[in-house]
Amino acid sequence: MSKPVNPAVIGGFSLGALTLLVVALLIFGVGDDLKADKVQYVVFFDSSLNGLDVGAPVKMQGVKIxxxxxxxxxxxxxxxxxxxxxxxxxxxxxxxxxxxxPLPDPSDFEQLEKNRDRLVELGMRARLETQSLLTGLLYVDLSFYPDKPPVYAGLEYKDLLEIPGVPTTVDELKNTAEEVAQKLRAMPLDQIVGDLADSLREIKDLLRSEDVKRSRAALADSLEGLDKTTKILNKNLEPILRNADKTILNTNLLIKDTQAMVAELGKQLPPLISNTDKTLNAATAAMKRAEDSLQYVDDAIGPESTLSDTLEAVKQAARAVRDLGDYLERHPESLLSGKNHSEN
Structure with a gap:
């Protein structure tokens, strides 16, 4: 007689078969779709990868991508x-x-490369950053550094597009320190130290010299005199400031009086100018009349005027009277007998 079949065993086999079917579908069916949602790139880092593990996050501007x-x-x-x-x-x-x-499908390699080139042109670079100072773990940061030129390794790796990387901050500090060290090694440090020692020795001798001592004493005297002058100024400054305030007040009053005087003068100036114009016009007319009178006198007493002829006749008559007087003075008897014609 056969044993009865246990339903639990049958159910377990059925559940196991269903689980295997789901796993197979995920692997052979859905897996391709999940893979199509990913895009892979390669970065060739020069920095140490100590602290970077598979599965470490890739971030852009702090967002995990x-x-x-x-x-x-x-x-x-x-x-x-x-x-x-x-x-x-x-x-x-x-x-x-x-x-x-979203980003182009991985199968569209040409479009994917165009997008990569555009992002790199805008300055996208890959850089290692620290997740935690305690653990020392690293992650990859995709940020934009337009001032850093893209440097490609120029190598092929699984036909993946390359994203150029940049050194970490620590590496940049190390490189800067190495450059400074190289420049220091190239400098003649022994000569510089010797010249510095000589300069310090000369400074020491100069400070001990008599000239410096005299300069110190003179400086002390000058400072003492300056202190006395400052005290005197502080003592006399208050009266000076009070007088200055009074002077400023008087000046303001003078300015106000001057402004009032100018305003009053501005009121009286137009009539004064009008009277001056009238006076000038009258003077001009008087000068014109005087000029006409002088011209008349000039015409009356000129060489060709009648007054000149009259004066000449009077002059001749006066000369004849004078000659007659002289003759009578010499010959008074001529008044009785008449003039002797024999005399000249």
Whole structure:
């Protein structure tokens, strides 16, 4: 007689088969769709990768957009260099364009490369940053550094597009320190130290010299005199300021009086100007009449005037009277007998 079948066993087998079916669908069906939502890039870092693990976050401006998918080493036998390719897996849906569309599908390599070139042109670079100072773990930060030129390794790795990397802040400080150290090593430090010692010795001798001592004494005297002068000024400054205030007050009053005088003069000036014009006109007319009178006198007493002829006749008559008087004075008897014609 056969044993009855346990329903629990049958249910367990059925549940196991269903689970295997779901896993198979995820692996062979949905897996391709999930993979299509990821875009991979490669970065060749020169910095140490100590603290960077697979699965470390990839961030842009502090927002997680993916993770580190793979870390490996690549040897360039020709150059004798060891490169460290790091594969970044970016979620397409985490970055969208202005239209809201996600990154291009990984199968559209040409469009994916155009987008990468545009972002690199805008300054996108990959850089290692510290997650925590306590743990020392690192993550990959995709930020924009337009002042740093893109530097590509120029290597092929699994046909992935390369994103140029930049040194970490610590590496930049190390590089700067190394450059400073190289410049210091190139400088003649022994000569500089010797010249500095000589200069210090000369300064020491100068401070001990008599000239410096006299200068110190003169400076002390000057400071003492300055202190006395300052005290005198402080003592006399208050009266001076009071007088200055009075002077300013009187000046303001004088300005006000002057302004009032100017205003009054401005009122009286138009009539005065009018009277002056009338006086000038009268003087001009008088001068004109005087000029006419002088012209009349000039015409009356000129060489060709009748007055000139009359004066000449009077002059001749006066000369004849004078001659007659002289003759009578010499010959008074001529008044009785008449003039002797024999006399000249």
């Amino acid at each position: 993916g993770q580190v998918k793979e870390i490996s080493l690549q040897l360039d036998r020709k150059e004798g260099k060891l490169f460290k390719p790091v594969v970044l897996e970016i979620d397409r849906s985490s970055i969208t364009g202005s239209s809201g569309a």
